[in-house]
Amino acid sequence: MNAHNIHSNPYNSPPASPKYSFVGTPAALPGIGTNDSQQRAQHTIGGEIKLIGAGPGDPDLLTMAAYKAITSWADIVLADKLVSKEILALVSCPLFIANKEKGCQASGQKELYERATLALQQGLRVVRLKQGDPFIFGRGGEEYLYFRRLGFEPTIVPGLSSSISGPLLANIPLTHRGIASQFLVCTGTGSQDTIPDTPTYVAHRTTVFLMALHRLESLVKDLKSAGYPDELPVAIVERASAHDQRCVKATVGTVVQVVKDAGYRPPGILIAGWACDALAQDPEQLDGLTNRADDL
Amino acid sequence: MNAHNIHSNPYNSPPASPKYSFVGTPAALPGIGTNDSQQRAQHTIGGEIKLIGAGPGDPDLLTMAAYKAITSWADIVLADKLVSKEILALVSCPLFIANKEKGCQASGQKELYERATLALQQGLRVVRLKQGDPFIFGRGGEEYLYFRRLGFEPTIVPGLSSSISGPLLANIPLTHRGIASQFLVCTGTGSQDTIPDTPTYVAHRTTVFLMALHRLESLVKDLKSAGYPDELPVAIVERASAHDQRCVKATVGTVVQVVKDAGYRPPGILIAGWACDALAQDPEQLDGLTNRADDL
Numbered sequence: 001m002n003a004h005n006i007h008s009n010p011y012n013s014p015p016a017s018p019k020y021s022f023v024g025t026p027a028a029l030p031g032i033g034t035n036d037s038q039q040r041a042q043h044t045i046g047g048e049i050k051l052i053g054a055g056p057g058d059p060d061l062l063t064m065a066a067y068k069a070i071t072s073w074a075d076i077v078l079a080d081k082l083v084s085k086e087i088l089a090l091v092s093c094p095l096f097i098a099n100k101e102k103g104c105q106a107s108g109q110k111e112l113y114e115r116a117t118l119a120l121q122q123g124l125r126v127v128r129l130k131q132g133d134p135f136i137f138g139r140g141g142e143e144y145l146y147f148r149r150l151g152f153e154p155t156i157v158p159g160l161s162s163s164i165s166g167p168l169l170a171n172i173p174l175t176h177r178g179i180a181s182q183f184l185v186c187t188g189t190g191s192q193d194t195i196p197d198t199p200t201y202v203a204h205r206t207t208v209f210l211m212a213l214h215r216l217e218s219l220v221k222d223l224k225s226a227g228y229p230d231e232l233p234v235a236i237v238e239r240a241s242a243h244d245q246r247c248v249k250a251t252v253g254t255v256v257q258v259v260k261d262a263g264y265r266p267p268g269i270l271i272a273g274w275a276c277d278a279l280a281q282d283p284e285q286l287d288g289l290t291n292r293a294d295d296l
Numbered sequence: 297m298n299a300h301n302i303h304s305n306p307y308n309s310p311p312a313s314p315k316y317s318f319v320g321t322p323a324a325l326p327g328i329g330t331n332d333s334q335q336r337a338q339h340t341i342g343g344e345i346k347l348i349g350a351g352p353g354d355p356d357l358l359t360m361a362a363y364k365a366i367t368s369w370a371d372i373v374l375a376d377k378l379v380s381k382e383i384l385a386l387v388s389c390p391l392f393i394a395n396k397e398k399g400c401q402a403s404g405q406k407e408l409y410e411r412a413t414l415a416l417q418q419g420l421r422v423v424r425l426k427q428g429d430p431f432i433f434g435r436g437g438e439e440y441l442y443f444r445r446l447g448f449e450p451t452i453v454p455g456l457s458s459s460i461s462g463p464l465l466a467n468i469p470l471t472h473r474g475i476a477s478q479f480l481v482c483t484g485t486g487s488q489d490t491i492p493d494t495p496t497y498v499a500h501r502t503t504v505f506l507m508a509l510h511r512l513e514s515l516v517k518d519l520k521s522a523g524y525p526d527e528l529p530v531a532i533v534e535r536a537s538a539h540d541q542r543c544v545k546a547t548v549g550t551v552v553q554v555v556k557d558a559g560y561r562p563p564g565i566l567i568a569g570w571a572c573d574a575l576a577q578d579p580e581q582l583d584g585l586t587n588r589a590d591d592l
Contacts, residue, residue: 060361061454063351067360133460136479141469141574158357158461164429165454173437181492182482183432184501196477200496278437 047120049152050074051140053133053159056166057084058241065157066129075124078112082131082267084242113146120152128154133161137187137210161185163208166240166269170247171279172206180206180275188212188219188270198222201229206273213268217256223272228252233276238268249276343416345448346370347436349429349455352462353380354537361453362425371420374408378427378563380538409442416448424450429457433483433506457481459504462536462565466543467575468502476502476571484508484515484566494518497525502569509564513552519568524548529572534564545572 050069055061070077070091077091080098088095096115100108112128119126134140134156147154163185167174174183183206190196195218199207212219213236224230230253238246246265250258252272346365351357366373366387373387376394384391392411396404408424415422430436430452443450459481463470470479479502486492491514495503508515509532520526526549534542542561546554548568 055359058361060364061359063357063359063456064363065354065356068356133464135464135469135471136460137471139473141472144467144469144575156464156467158456158464160359160454160456161460164432164457164460168429168431168452168454171440171452173431173440175431175433176437177435181486182480182495184478184480186478190477197498199478199498202493202495279440 049126052157055160056241074127079129176278201227209270345422348453351456352537370423375425432457472574497523505566
């Protein structure tokens with residue numbers, strides 16, 4: 001057994017401050033939500049940075065860790081434009097919102113890196129606040145590597161990804177016994193705007209497509225070619241957790257026309273699979289699904 | 297356009313209380329974390345129930361909604377045995393922990409249903425607290441249907457699923473540009489303890505196996521048969537977010553021996569995919585991954 005294969009937790013003392021064991025980050029993970037300067041001095045060389053997921057948008061869906069970090073820990077918060085106004089309103093320190101509009105991604109990211117680096121070199125506590133979960137299509141891994149190379153090992157804090165919470169908030173279980181035993185999350189848009197491979201159709205799988213709705217028509221064509229049946233239920237969940245969240249239900253065969261009629265209000269995700277109808281209001285269907293406590 | 301295909305938000309007034317639009321749940325979603333009796337009377341017929349995800353275990357990874365619900369909203373909390381002691385310690389009302397040990401699943405679930413139903417009929421606020429996310433292998437959909445059939449439409453509150461947060465807390469991004477553009481979450485154990493189909497190998501996919509480690513040897517055999525290369529990195533994350541979280545790294549070819557040597561401390565998840573090494577401490581590898589801000 002090679003010793004470097006196992007990464008145990010170096011934070012066993014004091015037990016009152018349990019922390020995760022990150023691979024190769026022995027100096028990371030200072031206490032969340034503390035302003036105690038003594039504890040700070042103990043942990044800090046230069047500044048500290050946390051790369052935090054803000055969840056889908058409703059402040060009630062922030063983690064406690066995220067809430068504490070932006071309301072009482074951070075000296076500066078650097079957020080993406082997608083983070084909701086309601087969450088940004090909680091920030092109690094200087095706030096910088098990256099300008100990553102189409103065409104400005106590179107300069108916006110560069111400015112964000114520069115501001116974060118300056119703050120870290122000044123010994124400040126930096127929160128990099130990202131929509132959803134930092135490691136699910138958030139390119140959090142790349143930012144993590146960037147800051148680590150500068151000598152600042154970020155603490156990564158998960159957030160609710162809309163890939164899971166979006167379906168849930170529209171009452172769609174990605175897994176449901178007898179219907180879906182696995183789920184796949186993929187993007188409808190590859191790097192450099194390429195079209196990624198369409199995943200194989202698997203009957204007992206729910207598939208969530210992110211960044212796919214702008215090319216719905218060609219995606220549906222791809223799905224049909226890949227064997228997704230016309231009658232397979234699909235749902236589009238727009239603006240998950242926001243005031244104006246909306247769920248549009250259709251099938252592979254009807255979704256293009258349904259969206260043409262209903263319009264589309266980004267951002268949204270497309271869910272395809274039999275589980276889309278698992279909790280539908282149909283007494284006959286319910287009888288087949290519920291009250292099977294003998295196997296729970 | 298059939299009207300029932302679109303579900304807009306009926307909660308636009310007052311704007312101070314934004315709520316999601318659930319399919320077919322016009323009377324659900326009372327305010328989170330309020331004890332205001334007037335607001336309560338307005339929403340309640342009989343009792344109210346929230347089906348809430350507790351996340352992986354660290355109280356800092358609870359959502360604000362979950363924290364408020366168990367500390368100040370609930371009259372009774374019904375939790376699974378898997379929910380961490382640290383989270384249960386936050387509960388400020390009567391707490392019932394379901395006994396769903398092997399062999400007692402049916403009676404444990406029945407007792408939980410009975411207690412919840414009684415509380416609801418007494419007009420109480422019930423929190424059903426589940427490990428992780430309620431709709432990811434939590435059978436939350438079945439409980440949702442059960443309570444809806446009784447006339448009590450549960451509010452569903454997402455939680456961090458260990459399928460995403462586990463890898464993150466071990467510094468493994470499920471998606472990473474140039475390495476993994478999709479991720480699949482599946483179970484290693486089917487219903488009635490059957491072995492599910494092994495998912496096809498896709499090079500740009502990260503696959504997370506839940507409930508698979510007790511049959512690691514046969515799973516690895518299945519993976520090899522399905523074309524997963526021997527050198528594909530795998531990681532096992534045990535007890536994500538707990539004091540004693542541990543991450544064991546290996547490959548498809550070595551993992552059985554590595555786990556034999558290191559031992560296994562449940563619960564844990566198995567992650568397979570090139571992304572397992574995306575953030576590894578290897579300067580040569582890093583050079584290929586970082587600082588590509590021109591495409592961010």
